[in-house]
Amino acid sequence: MLTNSDKIELTELRRKLHQYPEISGEEAETAKTIVRALTPLTPTDIYVNLGGHGVAAVFDSEVEGPTLMFRAELDALPIQEKSNNPWASTVAGKAHLCGHDGHMMFLLALARMLSRAPIARGKVVLMFQPAEEDGSGARAVVADANYQEIKPDYAFAIHIEPGKPWGFVATRPGLINCASQGMCIKLVGKTAHAADPEDGISPALAIASLIPALNNLGTGGALDDNFRLVTVTHVNIGEATFGIAPGDGTLYITLRTAKDQSMHSIVNDAKNLATSIAKEHKLGIEFSVFDEFSASINDEEATNIAINAMDALNIKNGPDGLPMRASEDFGVFGWDAKAAMLCMGPGEHYASLHNPDYDFPDDLLPLGASIFERITRDLLGTKNDDSDQ
Ligand SMILES: [Zn+2]
Ligand SMILES: [Zn+2]
Missing domain, CATH: 3.30.70.360 (Alpha-Beta Plaits)
Structure with missing residues (x-):
C-alpha cells in the first residue's frame, strides 16, 4: 500500500522533474535524480547508463522465480509548455508533455512498496528507459550487454491515454501500437x-x-x-x-x-x-x-495477468479504443519477454499527449502503482507472508 507521505513526496518529486525536463538522449540529470530516489530503498542492484542514460533497479528475492520488469521513460519533449502551474517547465522549448515524469513515479512507488515488503521469489526490475520519444531508447537498452543480466520474463508498462474515462484502463492481447x-x-x-x-x-x-x-x-x-x-x-x-x-x-x-x-x-x-x-x-x-x-504487441498471458490484477482491484478495463495508430517504444521489450501495455484514462476531456497544456494527472499515481504492486504480489508473493503460496 502507498502511504499518504508516499503520495505527497512522489507528487513533489514528479513536479520537480517536470520543472527540469530533458529530451531524448539528454536525460543525465533526470537519471541522477532517479538513482538518488532509489538508493535509500536499497534495491539489490542499480544499473546506470543502460543504452544511454537508462537506469534499472533490481529487487531480487534470491529465490528462484520469474523476473518481472516494469517500464517508465526518462525523456521529455522539444515543445514549449503552456501552463500556469507553479511546477511548469523552467526550460524554454522543452517540457514533460507525454506524462513520462508521472510514469517514473509509478515505478518509484512500487520501489517503496517492495522495499517495505520484499518479494518472496523471483526478481523485479524497474526500468527507466531513455529516449522513448524518438524510438531509439528501448533498442539501445536491449542491445546493452548489461541488459542480459536483467532480461525479464514478463514486462509491463502504463501510459496515460487522454480521451478515456478517469481510471479506466484499455488493454487487450494483440496489437496495441503500430x-x-x-x-x-x-x-x-x-x-x-x-x-x-x-x-x-x-x-x-x-x-x-x-x-x-x-x-x-x-x-x-x-x-x-x-x-x-x-x-x-x-x-x-x-x-x-x-x-x-x-x-x-x-x-x-x-x-x-x-x-x-x-x-x-x-x-x-x-x-x-x-x-x-x-x-x-x-x-x-x-x-x-x-x-x-517496432509494433507494440501485447502477449496474451501477460495481458491476462494484468487484467486479473485490475479485476481484483475493481479497476474497470477493456479493449476500448485499441489498437492505436500511434507508436510506442515499449514494443521492443516484447521481442523476448511476455509484454503488456496498459493505457490508463485521465478523463474524456483531458488535454491530449504532446499538447502544450498536457500535465500528468497526479491523482492517478496510487491507481497505477496499485496495479503494478498487485501484478508483483500475484506472481512473486510477499516474503514471510504465510498466506502466500
Ligand atoms: Zn510521447
Ligand atoms: Zn509517452
Missing part, C-alpha cells in the same frame, strides 16, 4: 538562374509527383494486419529566393504499419518508387531513416 518509421528522401539536382531553369535540374516536378504517389502506398483505413499509412510531414525545395531555380529538395514521410514485417515491404516500396521518379527526372537520390518504432 510500427512506424520516419524517412527523409533527398533529391539532388543542379541550381540554375531562374531565367534559365532548363540549364539546371530542378526537383520540383519530381516532388510534385512523389507526394500523391507516396500517399497511395498507404492510405490508412481499418487497423487490421494489412494496415499501411504514409503521411507526408515536411517538404522543402531549394532556397526562399526568386532568382534561383532549385537544385535540391527534401521530402519527409512517416510510414506506419500494423506489423514489423509489413514495415520492411512499405519501406522498399517507398524507396523503389522514389528512385524511379528521381531517375525519370535525372535527379540523384539519398535516403535516411529516423524514429524507428
Whole structure:
C-alpha cells in the first residue's frame, strides 16, 4: 500500500522533474535524480547508463522465480509548455508533455512498496528507459550487454491515454501500437538562374509527383494486419529566393504499419518508387531513416495477468479504443519477454499527449502503482507472508 507521505513526496518529486525536463538522449540529470530516489530503498542492484542514460533497479528475492520488469521513460519533449502551474517547465522549448515524469513515479512507488515488503521469489526490475520519444531508447537498452543480466520474463508498462474515462484502463492481447518509421528522401539536382531553369535540374516536378504517389502506398483505413499509412510531414525545395531555380529538395514521410514485417515491404516500396521518379527526372537520390518504432504487441498471458490484477482491484478495463495508430517504444521489450501495455484514462476531456497544456494527472499515481504492486504480489508473493503460496 502507498502511504499518504508516499503520495505527497512522489507528487513533489514528479513536479520537480517536470520543472527540469530533458529530451531524448539528454536525460543525465533526470537519471541522477532517479538513482538518488532509489538508493535509500536499497534495491539489490542499480544499473546506470543502460543504452544511454537508462537506469534499472533490481529487487531480487534470491529465490528462484520469474523476473518481472516494469517500464517508465526518462525523456521529455522539444515543445514549449503552456501552463500556469507553479511546477511548469523552467526550460524554454522543452517540457514533460507525454506524462513520462508521472510514469517514473509509478515505478518509484512500487520501489517503496517492495522495499517495505520484499518479494518472496523471483526478481523485479524497474526500468527507466531513455529516449522513448524518438524510438531509439528501448533498442539501445536491449542491445546493452548489461541488459542480459536483467532480461525479464514478463514486462509491463502504463501510459496515460487522454480521451478515456478517469481510471479506466484499455488493454487487450494483440496489437496495441503500430510500427512506424520516419524517412527523409533527398533529391539532388543542379541550381540554375531562374531565367534559365532548363540549364539546371530542378526537383520540383519530381516532388510534385512523389507526394500523391507516396500517399497511395498507404492510405490508412481499418487497423487490421494489412494496415499501411504514409503521411507526408515536411517538404522543402531549394532556397526562399526568386532568382534561383532549385537544385535540391527534401521530402519527409512517416510510414506506419500494423506489423514489423509489413514495415520492411512499405519501406522498399517507398524507396523503389522514389528512385524511379528521381531517375525519370535525372535527379540523384539519398535516403535516411529516423524514429524507428517496432509494433507494440501485447502477449496474451501477460495481458491476462494484468487484467486479473485490475479485476481484483475493481479497476474497470477493456479493449476500448485499441489498437492505436500511434507508436510506442515499449514494443521492443516484447521481442523476448511476455509484454503488456496498459493505457490508463485521465478523463474524456483531458488535454491530449504532446499538447502544450498536457500535465500528468497526479491523482492517478496510487491507481497505477496499485496495479503494478498487485501484478508483483500475484506472481512473486510477499516474503514471510504465510498466506502466500
Ligand atoms: Zn510521447
Ligand atoms: Zn509517452
